[in-house]
Amino acid sequence: MSQLLHHSPRLIRLTLARDLVRSVRSGHPWVYRDALRDVPQAQPGSVAELFASDGRRRIATGMYDPGSPVAFRVCQPEGGRVDDEWASRQLERAVHLRQSVTTPQTTGYRLSNGEGDGLPGLVIDLYGTTGVLKLDGSGPEGFWNAAGIGEWLLEKLSLKGVVCRTRGEEGAEVVAGDPDVEPEFLEHGLKFTSNVQKGQKTGFFLDQRENRRIIRDLSAGKTVLNLFSYTGGFSIAAGVGGARKVTSVDSAGPAVAICDRHWRMNGLEEGNHTSIATDAFEFLEQTAGQGRRWDIVIVDPPSFAPSAKSVERAKGAYQKLMTAAAKVVEPGGLLAASSCSSHISESMFLEILVSAMSQSRRRARVAAITGQPVDHPWPLVCPELRYLKFVLLELN
Incomplete structure (x- = not known):
């Protein structure tokens, strides 16, 4: 299995400063830094367990970035394991949900919309046989292994190559295969190209x-x-x-x-x-x-x-x-x-x-x-x- 995550050396423990259990369990993907009792030092993107304000009930496992206003992003409600198997399941689910979008007449689409797909901070756009990753901040950069995700996409979707856009919209790094710089794709039969290296967002x-x-x-x-x-x-x-x-x-x-x-x-x-x-x-x-x-x-x-x-x-x-x-x-x-x-x-x-x-x-x-x-x-x-x-x- 591809290594989809950068593995944390230790599991961080976080405790809510007030009762936000209902918000998290209803599906809200974020916990802000000022809602935590304390903000322990850790590498951005470390895996953390989130506990209720009583310190006893574990309510979620997710991504932790002590330097971000959004300090905790939920990956597993109820505190399930966050590992490569979890990430692969989430990606497989995202692929399945796109079956209604992908047709011979539409070959450009979004495979992962971050929190909307339960893949916090990870955007993946596909243009024909070229994939583009975009990681939303230092937390996702420390959490997701772009090279491993690129290899997963090449294997599962038969892409030519994958690039990862860096923050600030400037440039891109090839993380897998041999991607086209300006891949052609279709949208409801219309022909377009996307500059995946320098275009706005992921190119289109x-x-x-x-x-x-x-x-x-x-x-x-x-x-x-x-x-x-x-x-x-x-x-x-x-x-x-x-x-x-x-x-x-x-x-x-x-x-x-x-x-x-x-x-x-x-x-x-x-x-x-x-x-x-x-x-x-x-x-x-x-x-x-x-x-x-x-x-x-x-x-x-x-x-x-x-x-x-x-x-x-x-x-x-x-x-x-x-x-x-x-x-x-x-x-x-x-x-x-x-x-x-x-x-x-x-x-x-x-x-x-x-x-x-x-x-x-x-x-x-x-x-x-x-x-x-x-x-x-x-x-x-x-x-x-x-x-x-x-x-x-x-x-x-």
């Missing part, structure tokens, strides 16, 4: 897959503006869906070039697509002044709220952006507004949109509210892991 935004399908189904004969287009996922979906004209806007020139390449890969008419490397806010200000309008406007910005402290500033940025975007939507057209920040709740995002519609003097009806797809599960008792919001509005 797989979490918007079903929302791109919605845009594809609505785009026939329409003009479409895709803001923060990155490598063109929504743009290609609109083009294949029969859009009359698609405009892609992103501040990163290299991403715009890949968007153009994806357009050609899918056999779309080049004259029906315009890509522009510029700031989205400036583009909206300029085009609104020119009186330009689109039937569908897609707004999928990067996270404006990377931490709880930045929420108020982020709310202002989202409202400014959505107000400007609403002004360039044709009467009766659609505004697709998205937020990927876990610190912006769905109710908060809807409040932002209400204010933005008021400021832009537009009336809106909600056509759909969605989020992340089935390969991005999250624990019901941990709504902060339901980070993706996608709201489709019809504007009058």
Whole structure:
């Protein structure tokens, strides 16, 4: 069996400072550092046993990182063993749950969504025959053995190779096999590539897959503006869906070039697509002044709220952006507004949109509210892991 974990030299004992037994047993995957009676020194990623505040009842076994605000991540409720056999069972379960996603027409998907799959801190994305690991912090880095997981994936899924993305989005390390640097993959039959070495996240935004399908189904004969287009996922979906004209806007020139390449890969008419490397806010200000309008406007910005402290500033940025975007939507057209920040709740995002519609003097009806797809599960008792919001509005 592959060595999937870095084995701890000793088992750490942790005790809750207050009664959180019900929270842990109901499925919450985290215990914060300030909820522990003490924080013993240990290597990040050490295996620990968690006891109730009375010090007698063992309630979970999991991953411990004394330097993180999330000091304990649950692996085994009720205190079962955490070892390579446990990790292999969890990975096998994740593979089984993806059977509804993996088809000949969809070969890019998320195999592990960390806590949502009972694999804390471990993200695994697959692009065709190349796998990408991402470890969420020093605890997961000390707990999971990336090389062993890579070998497990090669054996079980017949991949060519696996890379592990390092923190800070900079670069990647080959941990198994001979992976493609820019593997090709399919999404509902659409052709894409992912830069697994340097692209954002693991190289592509797989979490918007079903929302791109919605845009594809609505785009026939329409003009479409895709803001923060990155490598063109929504743009290609609109083009294949029969859009009359698609405009892609992103501040990163290299991403715009890949968007153009994806357009050609899918056999779309080049004259029906315009890509522009510029700031989205400036583009909206300029085009609104020119009186330009689109039937569908897609707004999928990067996270404006990377931490709880930045929420108020982020709310202002989202409202400014959505107000400007609403002004360039044709009467009766659609505004697709998205937020990927876990610190912006769905109710908060809807409040932002209400204010933005008021400021832009537009009336809106909600056509759909969605989020992340089935390969991005999250624990019901941990709504902060339901980070993706996608709201489709019809504007009058």
